[in-house]
Amino acid sequence: MNIQDIRSYFPILDQEVNGKKLVYLDSAATSQKPVQVIEALDRYYREYNSNVHRGVHTLGTKATDGYEGAREKVRKFINAKSMQEVIFTRGTTTALNIVAESYGNANLNQGDEIVISYMEHHANIIPWQQVAKKTGATLKYVPLTDDGSITLENVEKTVTSNTKIVSIMMVSNVLGAINPVKDIAEIAHRNGAVMVVDAAQAAPHMKIDVQDLNCDFLALSGHKMCGPTGIGALYGKRELLEKMEPVETGGEMIDFVGLYESSWKELPWKFEAGTPIIAGAIGLGAAIDFLEEIGLENIEAHEHKLAEYAMERMSEIEGLTIYGPKKRAGLVTFNISDVHPHDVATVLDADGIAVRAGHHCAQPLMKWLEVSATARASFYLYNTSEEIDKLVEGLIKTKEYFSDAWI
Template sequence: MNVQDIRQLFPILNQEVNGKPLVYLDSAATSQKPIQVIEAIDKYYREYNSNVHRGVHTLGTRATDGYEGAREKVRKFINAKSTEEIIFTRGTTTAINTVAASYGRANLQEGDEIVISYMEHHSNIIPWQQVAKQTGATLKYLPLQEDGSISLDDVKETITSNTKIVSVMHVSNVLGVMNPVKEIAKIAHENGAVMMVDGAQSAPHLKIDVQDLDCDFFAFSGHKMCGPTGIGVLYGKKKHLESMDPVEFGGEMIDFVGLYESTWKELPWKFEGGTPIIAGAIGLGAAIDFLEEIGLDNIEAHEHRLAAYAMERMSTIEGMTIYGPKDASKRAGLVTFNLDDVHPHDVATVLDAEGIAVRAGHHCAQPLMKWLKASATARASFYLYNTEEDIDKLAAGLVKTKEYFSDVF
């Protein structure tokens, strides 16, 4: 299926914004949804809307089959050993918070270390700050190389026998850096630590194999991979999940409730308290079907081509600063940049007038902004439905932005 055929499956792309055809370059924030996902969610609500697990009536059975069927699709998508290792959450943020609150609090004490990096999203910083305060553990940061990448020599130097948890993003949402998480996990395990991977920016774009990565936990969100908002996944090795306590209590996750004591269901349900995100899971399952039909290898290759083309076009613009690796083969499908003397929000505003959607701000990565010596940046991020023509329009829009502010000042 070529990119023009793919684009036809995304109804939202067939519109004008400010009188111009929409050019959507903000998929790292949230991706658009293909008609297959929209129809799968619509069908659930129209034809078999019901709660899961509890009822024996027909609609309840169909809803349960759809929900648990989506869990199996996720298991295969990331090559987990068992559906017991697949926990549905509200997203990456909830998944990381679950590990920090449950595994972290139970296994950390004063003198222990948590290791993360300067490039982390706030969702992979704040939970560890909080658990460090609660347990007395020390939070340490992996340094970055000049291009924003992580050196394995620095990993070996930073992770010690006192390190109990390492949590690193697979792909940076700002720099586009693809981190060597498999190698980092090996070093973590050699020092007796567990490895958490923030896969929010990798699961939509790369073929994931959690067994090959040998990570202990892996988190990602549905809305960045053509699925609905409000649904995500926490993968955890069974041995860890079995030892962890739930962090939300109520219906669905219980086995027996007495007046003063209660017991929990087996995995994975003990971590899914309350009515689960049924429509979201079904929509995520449809998104996985869609992505696998296109092929994750094809998606990755397409985005590498777009990133290389974007860097080539944008680097010719005077006053352009591009952050992250200069070699497009070493980055994911996004380009973060600044134009001299033009605030990123002004860049995004002028581009929006041309129908071009980009992200501007600190991208939930304020420590990284400080490391870059930038208060904010603009970011263009690409996905399977973007084209070289989109990038040509972006480049033309940036030239227009520069000319506009040159005339103003």
Template sequence: MNIQDIRELFPILHQDVNGHPLVYLDSAATSQKPRPVIEAIDKYYREYNSNVHRGVHTLGTRATDGYEGAREKVRKFINAASIEEVIFTRGATTSLNAVASSYARANLKAGDEIVITYMEHHANIIPWQQVAKATGAVLKYIPLTEDGRLDLEDVQKTVTAKTKIVSVTQVSNVLGTINPIKEIAKIAHENGAIMVVDGAQSTPHMKIDVRDLDCDFFAFSGHKMCGPTGIGVLYGKKELLENMEPFEFGGEMIDFVNLHESTWKELPWKFEAGTPIIAGAIGLGAAIDFLEQVGLKNIEAHEHKLAQYALERMSTIEGITIYGPKERAGLVTFNIEDVHPHDVATVLDAEGIAVRAGHHCAQPLMRYLNVTATARASFYLYNTEEEVDKLVSALIKTKEYFTNVF
């Protein structure tokens, strides 16, 4: 499937914004949705909308098959050992909070260590801050190299025999850094710690094998990988999930309820209280089908080429600062000298170009970089080199405009 065939499957891309063809460079925030995903969700609501598991009528059976079929697609997609290890959540944030609230609070005590990095999204910082406050555990940060990478020697120095949890993003949503998760997991396990991975920025763009990574928990969201909003996944090793208490309580997740005591369903359903995210799961399943049809290796290679092209073109702009290593995932975060990133994004929007500006839910990293905010262009399987050229031309125009005005 070539790039034009792919673009044809995304209806939203075929419009003008502010009098210009839309150039969507904000997929790290949320990706656009292809027709197969839109149609799968539409078909569910049109043809077999029903609750799952409880009913025995035809629509209920079809809905259950669609929902549980999506779980099996996720299992294969990330190479989990069984569907018992695949829990549907509202997104990566909920998944990480679930590990923090259910596993960490029950297993940590005062003096234990939680190790994370300066490049984490707030969703992989704040839950651990709260766990540390509640348990007396110590929150530690692995330092970054000058170009925004993790040095394994620094990982080994930071992770100690007191460390019980190491939680790291596989791909930074600001720097584009691709972290060596498998090697970090090995260091964590050698010290008796578990390995938690924020896969929100990696799962849409590269092949994930949770068993090869040997991570204990892995979290990701559907909306960044061509799926709908409001659906995500928590992968956990079966032996850990079996010993965890549910993080939500109510219908669906129970086995037997007495007046004063209750028992829980088996995995994975003991972690899915209430009516589940049925349409979202079905949409996520369709997104997985689509990504596998295109090929994760093809997507990764396409984005790598775009990122390198963008780095090459953008580096020619005088006064621009680009953050992160040369080898990176498909995004470029930058600042233009004497121009606030919000102003950059506003001018780009006037040219029909959508980028993200702000702290990107990574305020500790912004302080580490000694900036208050940055602009970010992020690429996906539907972006082209021509769109990068439009971005560069618009950035030059932006710089000239603010130089002449001020």
């Protein structure tokens, strides 16, 4: 399938913004949705909208089949052993909070260590800060190399026999760094710790095999991988999830409720209180079907080419700084000297080019980079080299505009 065929599935791309053809370069924040996903959501609401697990009527059965069928698609997508190891959540943030609140609070004590890195998204920092405050555990950070990479040597120096949890993002949403989480998991396990992987920026772009990674938990978000917003998944090894207490309680997750005691359903439903995100799960299932039809290997290769081309072209612009290692996923984070990233994004938007500007929910990393904010162009399966050329033209225009403004 060629790039134009792929783009034809995304109706939002066929529009003008501010009188210019839309160039969408903000997929790391949220991806666009193909017609297959839009139609799956529409079909659910039009044809079999109903609650799941609770009724025996036809619509309820069809909705339950769609919801649990989507769980099986997620299981296959990440190669989990069992559907019981896949919990639907609102996204990566919720999934990481479940691990922190349920596993962290039950297994951490004074003197224990939680190890994360300076490049983590706030969703993989704040839950651990909160757990550390409650339990007396110590939060430690793996240092980064000059180009923003995590080395196994630095992991070895940071993880100790007191470490109980290591939580690292698989791909940085700012630096584009692809972290060696499989090797980090081996170091964590050797020291008696569990390994948590934030795969929000990895799952949309590369094949994930949780059994090969041997991670204990993994979190992902549907909206970054062509699925709807408000849906994601937490993978956890069954033996760990079975020992964990639910974070939310109420309907749907219970087995028996008495006046003073209650018991929980088996996995995965004990972690899914209330009416679940039925349409979102069905939409995520459709997104997985779409991505697998394209091929994750093809998507990854396409994005690597775009990232290489973007770095080559953008390096030609004097005064432009690119952050992160040379080998990276499909995004480029940058600054133009003497121009605030918000101004860069505003000028580009006037030409129909959408990029992200700000701290990217990674303020500790911004401090490490010694900047307050950056601009970011992120690529996905529907982007082209011609769009990168338009980005470069827009950046040159931005630089010239602000240079003239200072004269």
